[in-house]
Amino acid sequence: MGYLAASRRRVALTNLRLCFPELSEQEREALARRVMISTGEAILEMAGAFHNQRIDLDKRLTVGGLEHLETARREGHGVMLLGMHFNSIDVGSRLLGKFFRFSVVYRPNDNPLLDHLITKGRGTWVNHSVDRNDIRQTVRLLRQGEVVWYAPDQDYGTAHAVFVPFFGVPAATITATSRIARMGKAKVIPCAHYRLPGGRYEIEFGAPLEDFPCGDDEADTARINRTIESYVRKHPEQYLWVHKRFKHQPPGQDHPYR
Template structure:
């Protein structure tokens, strides 16, 4: 059947917010671009998958031309993490990364608004029994992953196996924050928890629930240690060890990956980490970084290289990123 604009208009819902989250300020001019973007995302969510890949890839390459600062950050990160590649190979990886970022916009739209019927045929989940075994312990689970371009869609696939709380940091734009919370909670079936809400996190674990967590962003030296990440001393959060120690929750890593062509996605759920926490917070944090690095290398273009991962440096070390 021909996919027409008329069909698109009929099936795309109007962007709405629950009334208890809505505020009249969301109708002011400053929020109009966000409303427009959200409307476009709902259109993006219903496009055929092959269109999403093609348009998203081209959009990402276009974004790389105008987002020069982020492109430079990503180029620096790739040079640090893949010194074994030639300059030509890293340039190709950089282009593929921005294509993955563009596709990630469509993946976020699908995660929030695509029906399960559309997504079921795209995902292959391996190791679901590992998550179930960890949940059966009754002490809760830390769903450990990293900041991949497939982050939102990968989490959507996990909700088919297990409801979870998402540990997150608030977005500065209030309208986007409201929509993001709404859609994440609607799909995960449990409310998100702020990363600083330790009491709420421990309560969730006592109730035997799962909490999604990605510890691989730079939030400063507080509650962090320097351990290698792709051979670079990297300021890395120790919250995974802290939460596991306080709660007794199992740490179950999972990693989403978009497959080549139109083959869809693979979500690998690994067994719960054994002997974790070990009593050595530095060794535990290094272990997590090594695990992340191993899975990033399987599809390096799909990791979030535009983040200033190495912003915080060891004492007396030179700055890596330009001001």
């Protein structure tokens, strides 16, 4: 992956330089190598996660914090799963589907064929795949008491976004998380999924975010980034560092990927 996707490896190295300034150059190079290995594993996992029913992943799975989600649902709340772009995202959707039906909010892929294959593959495990621009549908599902996976940790541009720190670096982050949670009257529960040694996986549900939303979009968005960062630090090599997370910067700031 490092040789075949050299441009993405450079993006990963730039992100790691910005987010882990305490690491030496050699340590960042080693971490970037693990990132590319993890990315390659994700590509190989995707087909198996969608179509290979012979493997019983239940025997390979550890789950923590499921009681937070069960309590919220028992109390009649819709649940917004605060998703994060770890490389195990597709096998994670299959694993989550073992416990409950849920919907996902996603950005349609630019390649129509690939978008069709991904949506069809995930369709085995999810109720709805909702375009991220269709906020009304997302709110409707939450008000109906459904579980909706929503990941705001990518750079979608500066529209409806604020610059708040992510690993100490200004990151354009959409403010929709708090607005959707408020309109959907939903509990926001962090959800991370990790790949473990020996072909095992782990899903970790955090406690619902208290006093969220607080009414201040910028403060809420900064809190979302801090929450995601805390989970990324547990297994940084498995995060989607090949994405240009800091593509947009405040006026006057240098473009980090040039």
